[in-house]
Amino acid sequence: MTQVAPPSRPDIKALRVVGAALRYMVETRRDLLMIATPPVIALAIVETLVRLAVPDSAGAPMPGEAAQMEPAALTATLALLLLNLIFYVMFAVAWHRKYLVPQESVTVAGALKWRREKTLFLLRVIAIFAIAGVGLVLVVLVSQMLAGGSNAGATVGGALAALAFTVVFARLSLVLPAMATGREDFRIADAWRASKGNALGMFLILLLPTLFALAVSMPVALLALGLGSAGLLETATGYALLALFGQAANYLVIALTVSSLSIAYEQLAPAPPTRSVQS
Secondary structure, X not given: OOOOOOOOOOOOOHHHHHHHHHHHHHHOHXXXXXXXXXXXXXXXXXXXXXXXXXXXXXXXXXXXXXXXXXXXXXXXXHXXXXXXXXXXXXXXXXXXXXXXXXXXXXXXXXXXXXXXXXXXXXXXXXXXXHHHHHHHHHHHHHHHHHHOOOHXXXXXXXXXXXXXXXXXXXXXXXXXXXXXXXXXXXXXXXXXXXXXXXXXXXXXXXXXXXXXXXHHHHHHHHHHHHHHXXXXXXXXXHHHHHHHXXXXXXXXXXXXXXXXXXXXXXHHOOXXXXXXXXO
C-alpha cells in the first residue's frame, strides 16, 4: 500500500513577495490615492493644530522623553498617537480587504467606518505585541544572567532580544490578514503553525518595508532641513508640510507592509473550511 507524502510547506521568497506588493501598489495606485488621501490630509491638519496649540508635543517620544514632558504636552502627544493608530488600523484593514477580497468595492466611507473586523484586527495587534514582548523580556533576562554584568554581553543580549521579538511578531502577524477579512477560525496559534519553516522569510517581509520606510523618509528629512534653514520649521507652514509629507510616507509604508502580508497569507494560510450544505 503506497503512502501519500504530506504536502510540503511553501517556501516564502521575501524579495519576490515585497516586489509583487510594490507592483500591486503601482497597479492599484488610483485606489490607493483614493483611500489614503482623506486620512492623510485629516491627520496632517490635526497634527498641525496640535503642534501649534502645544509646541512641546512630540510625534513618538521615547519613554525617557515622555517622562520629562509637561502634562499638557504628554496628553496631546498620547491623544495624537491614539488617533494615528485608529486611522492606521482602518487603512490597514481596508487595504488587506482590497487585496484579499477583490470582488468587494472599497470606498473611502467604508474604509473609514469602524467595523467588527477592525476591532478584531486591533486586538490581535495588541496580543501579538504582548506575546512577542514576553519573548523579548525572557531573552533579555537570560542574556543578562549569562553576561554577568558585562557591557558587551548586555549589548549582544539586547540585539538578540530585538531579533527574537521581530521574528515572533513577524510569524504571528500572519493572523492580521485573516482578521481583516473576518476569518475568525484562523487564530494566532494557526499563524504560528502556518509560518513554520518560514521564520526568515516572514522576518524579511517586515524588514524590507522598514528599509523602504527609511528611503521614503529621506525627502521628509530634507524638507525639515530646508524649512529649518529658511526659519519656517516651527511655523504653521512648517508643521503642515512636515505633517503632510510624513503622513503620506507612513501610509506608503503601511500599504507596502499590508500588501506583503496579504501575499504571504495567501501563500501560507490554509483555505478556510467550507460549510456543508444541509439537504
